[in-house]
Amino acid sequence: MRISVNWLKDYIDFNVSTSELIDRLNNIGLLVDEWEETEEDVILELETYANRPDTLGHLGVARELGAGLGAYLRPKEWPLIEADEKTSDLVDIQVSDETLCPRYCGIIIKGVKVGPSPSWLKKRVKAIGLRPVNNVVDVTNYVVFSTAHPVHAFDLAKISGEKIMVRRAKKGEVLKTLEEEDIALSPEMLVIADSQKPVALAGIIGGENSSITEETQDVFIESAYFDPVSIRKTRKKTGIQTDASYRFERGADISFPPQAALMTASLLSQMGGEAAQQVVDIYPKPRKNKTVVLRNHRISKLLGMDIRRDFIERILAKLGFHIENKSPESWQVKIPFFRVDIDREADLIEEVARFYGYDKVPSVFPPLKDVEPGFDQKRARINELRQSLFHYGFNEVLNFSFSAPEKEVKFHTGRAAIEIKNPISSKASLLRTNLMDGILENIIWNRNRGAGGVHVFEIGNIYFWKNEKYGEELRLALATTGMIEETHWAESPQETDFFHLKGTVEAFMSKLRYEPFIFKEENHPYFEPGFSLLLYYKGEMIGGLGLVRKDICKNYFLDEDVWGAELSLKSLFEKQPQPFRYTPVSRFPCVRRDISFLADKDIYFQEIKEALEKLNIPYLDRFELYDRYTGSSIPQDKASLSLRFIFCHPRRTLQAEEVDRFQQRIIHTLKTKFGFQLREGG
């Protein structure tokens, strides 16, 4: 809202510098976003709030500023040059829908000479950023931006049958607006009509068929109060927002229509017209002012300080509140109609606080008592997970939750995506059902900017419909491609691979104690068949990892191998991890046995591992694969596997003979079950 400082001075006297003025306004909650000093005026760009339609005019801003500066509003006179006739003699006004139009006022000004406005008026109109049109239009704008109350001018000659009807639109009716746009009307919309046709969309915009032109002589001025919700619905449906609709939608002052009509009539009669006698005022159910009880102790309690009674009373009076009754403890306050935002005691306390000054309220740290300390397991786990990923060289990314159908379809997630009714663009028309898309975008972005390797992860929700209910699932996606930095002069550069990815997954699963977890070579929609593992914990599939499918990568212009994983943290975190357990370290030496075998290449290590675990060899602390070799020195279908077994006894030194026995059991099992051959020297 543009505010002219000169215009404010029509209502109150003040003499402060621009910067002080801005400070004062900010302190009472009228935020000045920008300002501009012109030769003779200062223009402020004021941020206004949806609940304060009274500040959408200079009068309301002056009232606030006056209360802040200690000045009362100066009363203004609106003298009329009157004609002989009464408005009601010249036009018949009927309101058929009192709900949508609780009050309707009108006045006729005869013999208006339409022409350029006087220079003072042009100045005002220009100050708020409008272009002067003619005196009638400029006067109506002047009234709106003075009082925040919209008025509308009709060319009386174009009103058929001397009849103004405030009614709902009929199906099929059309109104051509001042902007030359045809609006299809419907019965939930309120219109102003003459005996034949709609001439305005009530409270929003006038019709071209009744507009003021150079030829206009007699003018009908409408000054009404329209139902805010109805105005809002019509505004939304038609997409037409005007200065009038903006104010009516937020709530006009229902006590004000006669004054706004008189003010308009006075200004037009000063420009050569004659006002008909008496404003027609149709107000079948006059409303009563709200009253709110304000208790002194509640002010202290809510603000944390005492404020003097005389200050409270003075501020309320300056803001236009009327104290009807008071006791030592409370006030009964009558709320003026222009304050649509005040309903409850808390609202009045805010009025007191904002003029007292938020800066004068003390700062006190609240007593910290009696609150159970909450501990969020999930957040703690996410954090541990992130630390593991950082350790393995994965960088955290955050992508938008939006996606597009053509992107989602490529991942075959089997999830029904949630569509957005009013998306910002077709590229963001639904919510993602996977995280991998964003990750692949991140990879190509960084590759195109010279990154030798990209290793990234994201933790975030996917969204979907499930059995007609919406769902969210927390996921983790990670991917690695290209070189593993940092390059070092003493080492040869290393490329990432599947086992870097898998090692990372194993590391955080183990760190979070989700053990034992199992990998199975099974297909996953994102990954190349045969290069795809699924991860299971406690029988549930948690996610997959593998080589991202080439046909998916192609969409991102990614030629290189991308190793990726996507897991459901929701599924994982719903399950209990193993409790942490400490095992005393044996004081006795452990025995190490290294055994090498020749094995068929197509035997899964997972099977070997499970078979060895099932053996339950006593005192076998752990075993690991420390070498795997394929090549010219062994048959083509074979691999040489070197396994290391560590045996420890908690209470004594193990005898070589007993370890030999365990070793024989291991060799026997691997030979018979998998056809392993013992290698020489192994």
Added chain:
Amino acid sequence: MNDLNKRIEEYTKKFKKDISEVRDKKSLQEVRNTYLSRKKGLVTHLLRELKTLSPEEKPEAGKRINELKETIQEELQRVEQNLESPRFTERIDLTLPGKKRYLGSPHPITLFQQEIEDIFVRMGFSIETGPEVETDYYNFEALNFPPHHPARDDWDTLYVTDDLLLRTHTSPVQIRILEKKKPPVRIIMPGKVFRKETPDPTHLPMFFQVEGLVVDEGINFAHLKGTLEVFLKTLFHEKIRIRFRPSFFPFTEPSAEVDIGCTLCQGEDKQCRLCGGNGWIEILGAGMVDPQVFKNVNTDPEKYSGFAFGLGVDRTAMFAYQISDMRNFFENDLRFIRQFLQK
């Protein structure tokens, strides 16, 4: 006797220094001669002087001199071995770079969000979260936005159905928590929120918020100020200027906005890219919980009061790190993200 002990100590120190300066065999031989030469060696001298001592003093002093001699011999041998090893024969430039470990970097938003969370957790707040796809009731109605109220226009909303939307703020979590938890309540609610905004340097259709809520008997506006001042001074620095000014939010009354003084221009630069010239940066929205919100969760507003606040993580991070374009956060350029390894 005292004189002898003093010299033993002196030689021990001097030898340490001398041996540490040895860089080649020649200097090693010089050190050896200085201490152990049969004629002029310092230790040889000491041994000779033993004779002059009384029989009671002799064994103790002899032991100490021999210890020194052994130490010297061992050290000489060790250094000699070192000088023969390839490390010394092929000299290595120790100023060559050390081995770096490639560590992943956190995303600046997560990092900054955690910084904010940590401050509140230290003040005794717990962390709560809620769904990102919300109902109209939790996002608006329960927070005292009546249906068709123009205030809704200030929260440009992305809708899924008439009743389902992408939450425009983390405030719905307030309602969800107050519905199931009796006061006292002291929580923060971080999370992702959405607005119907076309991306530009200062607006995005998705961003992160941290919401806070304190409800108890006797909570007042002074407590709101006190809490937020401690928070802002911890997050930025002790001397930051803080301004509370009246504002409007349907779910708080009285409402406030909290600005901090521009640290880039101190309010001096009318063209300042950070504050736009007015010297202040809007950081937080806050206020006392509206009585209607309490009624909506069956809590007696006469008995309980509370305050709520919210801040944009992205916006605040932009200010803290002086990042001029919010879109940088979601480009996920590793050259941008990896700078935060050092944060």
